Amino acid sequence: METTFVLPNSGHKRDDVSSKMGMWLFLFTEVLLFGGLFLVYMIYRFMYHADFMTASHELNVLIGTINTIVLLTSSMTVAMSITAMQKGDVRLSRRLILLTIVAALIFLVNKYFEWSAKFEHGLFPGMEHYNTLPNGERLFFFLYFFMTGLHALHVIVGGAFLLFVVRAINKNKVRQDRYMLLENAGLYWHLVDLIWIYLFPLFYLIH
Amino acid sequence: MSTIAANSELSFFQVAKGFRSWVTTLDHKRIALLYFYAICSFFLVGVILGFLMRLELIAPGKTIMEPHMYNQVFTLHGVIMIFLFIIPVIPAIFGNFFLPIMLGTDDVAFPKVNLLSWYLYMFGGLLALLTLVVGKGPADTGWTFYAPYSVRTGTNVTIAVLAAFILGFSSILTGLNFIVTIHRLRYPGMTFFKMPLFIWALYATSWIQLLATPIVGITLLMIVAERAFGIGLFDPAIGGDPILYQHLFWIYSHPAVYIMVLPAMGIISEIIPTFSQRTIFGYRAIAYSSLAIAFVGYFVWGHHMFTSGMSGAARVVFSILTFLVAIPSAIKVFNWVATMYKGSIDLQPPMLYVLAFIFQFLIGGLTGLINGALAADVHIHATYFVVGHFHYVMFGGTAFAFFGGIHYWFPKIWGKMYNVRWANIAFVLMFIGFNVLYFPMLILGIMGMPRRYYDYLPQFQPLNVVATVGSWILILGLIIMIVNLINAYRKGSPAGRNPWGGVTLEWQTKSPPPLQNFDKAPELSEHGPYDFK
Numbered sequence: 001m002e003t004t005f006v007l008p009n010s011g012h013k014r015d016d017v018s019s020k021m022g023m024w025l026f027l028f029t030e031v032l033l034f035g036g037l038f039l040v041y042m043i044y045r046f047m048y049h050a051d052f053m054t055a056s057h058e059l060n061v062l063i064g065t066i067n068t069i070v071l072l073t074s075s076m077t078v079a080m081s082i083t084a085m086q087k088g089d090v091r092l093s094r095r096l097i098l099l100t101i102v103a104a105l106i107f108l109v110n111k112y113f114e115w116s117a118k119f120e121h122g123l124f125p126g127m128e129h130y131n132t133l134p135n136g137e138r139l140f141f142f143l144y145f146f147m148t149g150l151h152a153l154h155v156i157v158g159g160a161f162l163l164f165v166v167r168a169i170n171k172n173k174v175r176q177d178r179y180m181l182l183e184n185a186g187l188y189w190h191l192v193d194l195i196w197i198y199l200f201p202l203f204y205l206i207h
Numbered sequence: 208m209s210t211i212a213a214n215s216e217l218s219f220f221q222v223a224k225g226f227r228s229w230v231t232t233l234d235h236k237r238i239a240l241l242y243f244y245a246i247c248s249f250f251l252v253g254v255i256l257g258f259l260m261r262l263e264l265i266a267p268g269k270t271i272m273e274p275h276m277y278n279q280v281f282t283l284h285g286v287i288m289i290f291l292f293i294i295p296v297i298p299a300i301f302g303n304f305f306l307p308i309m310l311g312t313d314d315v316a317f318p319k320v321n322l323l324s325w326y327l328y329m330f331g332g333l334l335a336l337l338t339l340v341v342g343k344g345p346a347d348t349g350w351t352f353y354a355p356y357s358v359r360t361g362t363n364v365t366i367a368v369l370a371a372f373i374l375g376f377s378s379i380l381t382g383l384n385f386i387v388t389i390h391r392l393r394y395p396g397m398t399f400f401k402m403p404l405f406i407w408a409l410y411a412t413s414w415i416q417l418l419a420t421p422i423v424g425i426t427l428l429m430i431v432a433e434r435a436f437g438i439g440l441f442d443p444a445i446g447g448d449p450i451l452y453q454h455l456f457w458i459y460s461h462p463a464v465y466i467m468v469l470p471a472m473g474i475i476s477e478i479i480p481t482f483s484q485r486t487i488f489g490y491r492a493i494a495y496s497s498l499a500i501a502f503v504g505y506f507v508w509g510h511h512m513f514t515s516g517m518s519g520a521a522r523v524v525f526s527i528l529t530f531l532v533a534i535p536s537a538i539k540v541f542n543w544v545a546t547m548y549k550g551s552i553d554l555q556p557p558m559l560y561v562l563a564f565i566f567q568f569l570i571g572g573l574t575g576l577i578n579g580a581l582a583a584d585v586h587i588h589a590t591y592f593v594v595g596h597f598h599y600v601m602f603g604g605t606a607f608a609f610f611g612g613i614h615y616w617f618p619k620i621w622g623k624m625y626n627v628r629w630a631n632i633a634f635v636l637m638f639i640g641f642n643v644l645y646f647p648m649l650i651l652g653i654m655g656m657p658r659r660y661y662d663y664l665p666q667f668q669p670l671n672v673v674a675t676v677g678s679w680i681l682i683l684g685l686i687i688m689i690v691n692l693i694n695a696y697r698k699g700s701p702a703g704r705n706p707w708g709g710v711t712l713e714w715q716t717k718s719p720p721p722l723q724n725f726d727k728a729p730e731l732s733e734h735g736p737y738d739f740k
C-alpha cells in the first residue's frame with residue numbers, strides 16, 4: 001500500500017460552518033412552506049373579509065396571548081442555554097433547555113384545551129355545525145386548524161430535537177467546544193417562535 | 208485516516224461488498240449509483256406507459272384501452288417522468304457522483320442526509336407506483352393535479368400527491384447538500400470561478416430546488432386536506448378558487464422546468480470542451496447565465512395561465528419575462544457553438560448527443576417562445592403543440608444530455624469502455640426516432656389537435672401514425688443503447704484514467720475512483736478548469 005495521500009477537505013470531517021449553513025437553508029424552506037399558507041390566507045381574507053371578521057371572534061385571545069408569552073420566553077431560555085454552553089456551564093445550559101421543553105409542553109397543553117373547545121362548538125372541518133357556516137368562515141376555521149396544527153407539529157419536532165440535544169449533552173457529545181447541535185436546535189426553535197409571531201395576530205388579533 | 212488512505216488501491220466498488228454495504232453506504236458515488244438504478248427503472252416504466260399511449264393514438268377511437276384508462280396512463284406517465292425521472296436524474300446521479308470529485312473532495316457536506324434523500328426518493332417512488340394496485344387505480348387528473356377535478360375524482364389522487372410531496376423533500380435535501388458542499392468543500396485554490404461549469408449549473412439548480420419546492424409541497428398538502436375534509440380551498444362550488452391552485456402549482460413547477468434543464472446544460476458545457484479540445488468560450492457568461500435562468504425562471508409561472516383568467520397587465524408582464532429567459536439560454540448556445548469553432552472536434556458518442564441536444568433544444572426553446580407570445584398562445588394553448596414543445600426540451604434536451612453524460616462518464620464510473628460503433632447506431636436511431644415522434648406533434652397542435660384527448664378527428668390520423676412509428680424507432684434505439692452499455696459493464700475493455708483527454712478533476716483519478724476519490728493530489732490549472740494546453 002504505497003499511497004498515503006489524504007484530501008485536505010473532507011465531507012466526513014466536522015465542520016461547524018457547514019452544519020450551521022445547512023440549518024439556515026433548511027429554515028429558509030420552512031419559511032417558504034408556511035409562506036404558501038400565508039399567501040392563501042391573504043387571498044381568502046381579501047375575498048371573504050366579513051366572514052373572516054366574524055369567525056376570528058370565536059378564537060380565545062387570552063389563551064393565544066398566554067401562548068405567545070410562553071413561546072417568546074422559551075426562545076429566550078434556549079438562547080440563554082446556548083450562551084451558557086459557550087461559557088462552559090453545562091448544568092445551567094441543560095436546565096435552560098429543559099425549561100424550554102417545559103414551555104413547549106405548556107404551549108401544547110393550552111393548544112389542546114383551545115382546540116377541544118372548538119371541537120365542542122363543532123367548528124372542526126366536517127362537523128355538523130361547521131358545515132352550516134358560510135364558505136368564508138369555513139375557510140377561516142380550516143386555515144386556523146391547518147396552520148396552527150402544522151405549527152403545533154413543529155413545536156413537537158422542536159421539542160423532540162431539544163430532548164435529543166439533552167441526551168447528547170449527557171453523553172458529552174455536546175460540550176463547550178462542540179455545541180453546534182444545540183445551536184441548530186436553538187435556531188429551529190426560534191423559527192417555531194417566529195412563525196407563531198405571525199400566526200397570532202393573523203388569527204387572533206386582526207378583527 | 209490510514210485505513211482510508213490504504214484503500215486507495217481499491218475502487219469504491221471493491222472496498223465493501225454485499226447488499227447491506229450498498230443500502231447503508233454514505234459514499235456519494237454509491238448513492239449516485241443507487242439513484243441510477245432506481246431512476247432508470249422508473250424511466251423504463253414511464254417509457255412503456257408512453258409507448259402504450261402512442262399505440263392508443265395510432266387510430267381514432269378505441270385501439271387498445273378505454274378512455275378512463277388512457278387518462279390514468281398519461282397521468283402516471285407524467286408523474287413518473289417529471290417527479291421520478293427528469294427532476295432528479297442529473298443532479299441525483301451525476302451531481303452526486305461528480306460534484307465532490309470535480310470539486311476535489313471526498314464526499315458531499317452531509318453524507319447521511321444524502322442517503323436519507325435516497326430513501327425518501329425510493330419511498331415516494333414506491334408510493335407513486337402503489338396507486339396502480341390499490342383503490343380505484345392511478346390518478347386521472349394529469350400530472351398537474353388541477354383543481355377542482357383533482358378534488359372530486361375517485362382515483363388515488365391523495366396517494367399520488369403525497370408521493371410528490373415526499374419526492375419534493377428528497378429534492379430539497381439534495382439541493383441543500385449541494386449548496387453547502389459547493390460553499391465549503393472546494394479544493395484549496397479552487398475559487399468559484401475555477402469550478403467546472405457543471406458545478407455552476409448544479410449550484411443554480413440547487414437554489415431552485417431549495418426555494419421553489421416547499422411551495423408545491425404545501426399546495427399538495429392542501430389538495431389532500433381538501434379531499435379529506437371537503438374544504439373549499441380550490442373547488443369553486445364550495446367557495447374556493449381554482450386559479451389560485453394553478454398559481455401555487457406553477458410557482459414551483461415552472462422553476463422546476465429549470466431544475467430539469469439547467470444540469471443538462473451543465474453536462475453540455477463539460478462535453479463540448481473535451482471533444483473540441485479547446486477552452487470553453489465565455490466561461491463567465493455561461494456561469495452567470497445559469498444563475499440568470501434560475502432567477503428569471505421564478506417570475507414566469509403565469510404563462511401557464513394565459514387562457515385561464517388573468518388581467519391583461521399581468522399577462523403582458525409574464526409574457527415579457529418569459530421572453531427574457533431566452534436571452535441567457537441563447538448566450539449558452541452561442542458560447543457552445545463558439546467553443547467548437549476552430550477546435551479539433553472528435554465525434555465520439557457523447558459529442559453526438561450534445562449536437563442532438565443543441566438541435567433539439569433550439570426547436571424546444573423557440574417553440575417555447577411561441578407559447579409565451581400572448582396572441583399565439585390563445586391559439587395553441589392546451590394543444591398537441593405544447594406536448595411537442597416540452598418533449599423537445601425535456602426529452603430532446605435533458606434526456607439526451609443525460610444519455611450523453613452516461614456515454615461521457617461511463618468509462619469513469621465503471622472503468623470500462625463500451626462499443627462505440629453500437630453506441631453510434633443507437634444514437635442515430637434515437638435521434639431519428641425522437642424527431643419522427645415529436646415533430647408531428649408540433650404540426651398536429653397547430654392544426655388544432657388538443658392534448659390529453661383520447662380520440663381525434665380523422666384528418667389528424669396520418670401524422671399520428673408517423674408519430675407512433677417514431678416511438679418504435681426511438682425505443683429500438685433505447686434498447687440497443689441499454690444492451691450496449693450492459694455489455695460494456697460485463698466485458699468492456701479497461702478504459703484507463705482519461706480516455707477522452709478531459710481536463711476536469713474527475714479525469715485525474717483512477718477509473719473507477721477509489722473510496723476517497725483521489726489516489727494522488729489533484730492538480731488545478733491556473734487558467735481555470737478547461738485548460739487544454
